[in-house]
Amino acid sequence: MTPKRLLLVEDDKAIAELVQFHFEREGYVVTSTANGEEALILVEEVRPDLMVLDWMIEGISGIELCRRLRRKPSTANLPIIMLTARGEEDDRLRGLETGADDYVTKPFSPKELVVRAAAVLRRVRPALAAETLDYAGLEMDMGAHRVRRDGKAINLGPTEYRLLRHFLEHPGRVFSRQQLLETVWPHSEEIELRTVDVHIRRLRMALGEHGGGDLVRTVRSAGYALDSEGVA
Template identity: 70%
Template structure:
């Protein structure tokens, strides 16, 4: 599986070290905190591809962290797997009802957890599961950096490629200019907001050449989204 960013929220230092080792070996970038409140800050600073969240962590319970991540539009769609020693059915249901995508009861083997993480990522983030990402009649080869629409090759600059890939990874999701700056240019970028509009125009021109349907919607006072149906 291609590179993915993981946020690990676990207050057992030995277990956190073990999981960091195994997931790093699987080419994940792992950010770790034992603190529920800090987890929310880290997730807001850089939205992870997946969250491994222990039920019992410092300052803020895993259930509450999960609830708040789901409430924030920026992290509402991030997959969450809860880790816990609680095995009762009622607790599992509570975790899933709060918004967790999966639930793993301790003790577990690292191999089992890696498999569960990869299964969730394949389901909710198809771009992380293979080389080709598709939406409507457009597709990206994420390894070869090739873009096609209805089978025809499209030439994109590096920034437009990253923009399109980001949209394809989150179809239908509305992104503000600030969020796109963080995700595509990086958090420390000093690029002006209007630069986002310039690159959106370039991307539109490239993928809509020949009078094709515009897949990128401008959402008034909100930002941009990839939406073939135009129902945002």
């Protein structure tokens, strides 16, 4: 399975290094920053599966960063664990009300943080912990490398399979052509953007082979998403 990506936003260097060490030991790919403004840029570049966010950081605060991420469609469902020295009940509630999925108070056990991160991912993004991905009648068995729609087998080429897997891991989320190119193609710097459109067409044709609505939504000037809304 594709390694999970963590964006760590923590301005205490010692804590950041400790957290990064423990997550990398569990197979995560970790990107770290101490600055809230930089985190807003990195979240679009890295497209993390999870964010560990300190309350008090440079630039904008962790609370404000969380609030902004929840307002953006591309990051509205990003799992976020708030990491802070604040332990009062009102502060915890404020963090959760802002949109954090969990709240860990310093000092903490890095091992416990990793376990809680896994629990958040299972709850918020079950696809990351699954061997089978399901969405709107689509079923991808990653162990057997098989895809079915409404019980009927779908034959996909390797690239279309990778595209569909990426979409199934992030249903409803819009990805630009550049984002898809960088995620799905191993040597994206050698490939033109229009190649994405070609494989999206092939994926659509394969998924519609046995009938049914078009599950791949084109978002004008934005990109593509796997979205069952509006499909008959």
